[in-house]
Amino acid sequence: MEVVIRQHTQSEQPLYILMISVHGLIRSSELELGRDADTGGQTKYVVEVARALARHRQVDKVDLVTRLVDDPAISPDYTTAEEPLAEGARLVRLACGPRRYIRKEMLWPHLDQMVDKCLHFIRQQGRLPDLIHSHYADAAYVGQQLSLLLGIPLVHTGHSLGRSKRERLLASGRRPSAIERQFNLTRRITVEEDVLKHASLIITSTRQEIDEQYGMYLNHDARRCVVIPPGIDTSRFSPPHRRRLNHDVRQKVGKFLAEPLKPMVLAISRPSERKNLEGLLAAYGNDTALKDKANLVVVAGVREDIRQMEEAQRSIMVDLLLDIDRHDIWGKVAIPKHIGQEDIPGLYQIAARSRGVFVNPALTEPFGLTLIEAAASGLPFIAPDDGGPRDIVANCRSGLLANTLDTxxxxxxxxxxxxxxxxxxVWSNNGIQGVKRHYSWEAHVNRYVKTVRTLLHREKKRVRRHHALAFDVGDSPMPLVQRVLISDIDNTLIGDKASLAELIAWLRANAGRLGFGVATGRSLEKTLKVLKAWRIPIPDVLITAVGTEIYYGRKLIPDTAWLNHIRHLWRREALAEALSRIPGLALQPPEDQREFKLSYIVAPEQMPPLRDLDRYLHQHKLDAQLIYSHQKFLDVLPIRASKGHAIRYLAYKWGLPLKNFLIAGDSGNDTEMLVGDTLAVVVGNHSPELEPLRGLEQVYFAQGHCAAGILEGLEHYGFVATGDAKDRPSTE
Incomplete structure (x- = not known):
């Protein structure tokens, strides 16, 4: 067993890396590669890179987060919440969306849940990751939200890109509407554009990926891209005469073939449209000389019964069998059912011993890991003239490029x-040597760690320049705080300069240990204006527009999951149309209107009672929450939105009990925030409408006015952060 010695200097704390790969089926051993379109090379890469990074002396911990799946149709392995990958690396599964296994195109509506589950998981670690590394567009969405919320740099690897995929599918003759219906590429491309704008680093496998594939995107910036080719476990693959042939594998293939000793044209891929297996079969079936020269062996995953396969895969497999029959090439083609990952090295050897050739006929190929495996086995290859294979051919000099759109x-x-x-x-020998020189995991992780160290050094300098602009010492203390103070603004937080200065000093002294937020009916712009006028640093959390919007820290990062949550049953234009017929309501100015808030000035003597107004909306099949305040304002919100709902959402999102929130307010529109399981303080200058709350166990009525009342409430509850600064977990 290899012993990893983790040495580091005081200035370079060993890294904690959080990797995210949401879709497919991932486990520590016996990966089911080729089972479906979502369990392929990316699955293998993320497991192996996690292990390789954990072996590096400057890496302390690697967590690979994926989706927990509880489905009787698949192995129970995927229900295990945590699984070791190596010393210092583990696989973490978090529940997200349905319990059953679903394809990646169906995961989009459930990714906000994965964000929240990741936040809970991170809180349990007691230490923030140094960086987040997302894989593919779905994980990019999750990673970007975490990066924005936590202030942690995001590194992204695309594996494949939506724009490239759509272009190649269109070139192959697919209709745009059919492509969109199957692959949901519009949403995927939007997320890819967003991550290119936000990510601190994009890792690619090839230069072509940077120049041509990412070059198709509006937000592409080549300066934030770096080529780090993935490695390969060369101990699994060896030249054709180094090991004894696996006769079981030979039998699995040979039983299909009339002349099993002929050279083998070998293809290994998932049964995915992008992999172009039908194009390969057409190329073989239509060429008499090729059929006479070699057999064709296609390993398209592992299957039990084609009828039980996922629809897209079933369609491809049925077409392959029909094409074999149409070309009448039975006895020349093998499509074995049970070639597992443990059989693949032996299969390469058999193909090389026959002086055959490996072929990757994919329409688009960001990298091409199987090409490197073939080269390491001394098996020459034919690869797409697109994406990563160009670099592999240049490095290994062991094959040819082909236009895979042309059979x-x-x-x-x-x-x-x-x-x-x-x-x-020549090609066989070149491939063996080329893989050793260019595609080892040691070379990959050395460059990876060096690159991210430079990135993190730059990020720390940026944070030091800006930390004085807010209460927090980093971008967000929320993952590590144990308690949070949320205050209304008017007549609560502001109103008395002396006590406000004392409260701000107290908040600064507890920065990073206790979170601070404001909750207001104002828009974000007006909230920032009043905070600036009163010289209040930007809070950690801003709940604005009567609880319909949540922002974090000095960067004012919007909580998009909250917006997606409150969107439920919200029909803004229909509500505005219906309410335009109600007497006594006049829309407030445009600057007071928001996407999830309609605001009116009320003439009380003309407006119907709220009960009648609510009944009127239900008659029109409209759902909304009506907030009436100060006898002159009406806010119409989604049914899930309010300042009180927003605070309860924060408690869930950041994994804090409601009793760890102290809420301060002064008027009736604060009532929902002040009641329930939270602790509450009503300042001494409160409105009479809060008097019914007096006597409630967790509502304290202070004598002091404004900020002085907040300070009094803090003392009453003994509301201080647990642990000294020196004891709290590191954020580095």
């Missing part, structure tokens, strides 16, 4: 590779 070009390149035995030997 005749695929056939021609295969025949060229099979025709010259001397060239075949």
């Amino acid at each position: 005749q070009d695929i056939a021609d390149k295969l025949k060229q590779a099979l025709a010259d035995r001397q060239q075949w030997r």
